Amino acid sequence: MSRSSALAAICLSSGLLVSACGPSGGASKTAVEAMSSPAEKQAALASLPAPYNTGDLENGERQFGVCRSCHTIAPGGRNMTGPNLYGVFGRKAGSVDGFAYSDAVKAAGFVWDGAHLDQWLTNPRTFLPGTKMSFAGIKAEKDRVDLIAYLKVETGAGKTAVAEPKTQP
Template sequence: MSDAEKQALLASFPAPYNTADLANGEAKFGLCRSCHTITPDGANMTGPNLHGVFGQKAAQNAKFRYSDALKNSGIVWDANHLDEWLAKPMTYLPGTKMSFAGVKDAKDRTDLIAYLMVETGHKPQ
């Protein structure tokens, strides 16, 4: 996808994601990259591949072993759930195996989520 296509897709998202900084989001994804891939049919690592995650019920990647907490959460991944999750995963969902401390800054989370929406094939409703 070209930069112009990414910007057009970004502009179609609801606020505040439509004005996010994709470069900052990509930089913040560096915190996630050691555990997650985002490419179509990408490998699972310590964490599952995240391509196509938006709109999906949590713990749906059949090739990944999720915690019981995540399997039983009932979460359907959208920007709001992901924002809360990324702020502090272990507090948001006690019992998760994800040991990531979280992204404290709200603008960084917005940029990261927008980047993930663009890069993982999310289509706005």
């Protein structure tokens, strides 16, 4: 019996999920795919620093609806009108390869964290005058917290639990 037919026999007889018996011979799922179950997302949420650990992921996803026309958040997602946001937490502002940022964002010089994103999402144009992100802002603080919690969970920050530096008063 060849190696592949042996594998097929194991897969059939053990009742494993069909996906685990694909062409790759049942290679383990990547960490990113593994994050997709609701329980794993809730665990990632709980690992976030306050106030994001009590964020409402459903509302966050709803809020992200207004970002979706310009941004992808999946790993390796393409740049659209705005840059791909996977891994944005802990990344220097304006540093996605191949995206043509405004000088305002290129020169910003900070690393994205919840506090910076909160200011950015309140009003991008007053936070970084000269930005080309045409977005009016999200007025309700709770909506921003929920959106940032959602973004952290979806863009991989929950897995590494990016530290939140103390916010200025």
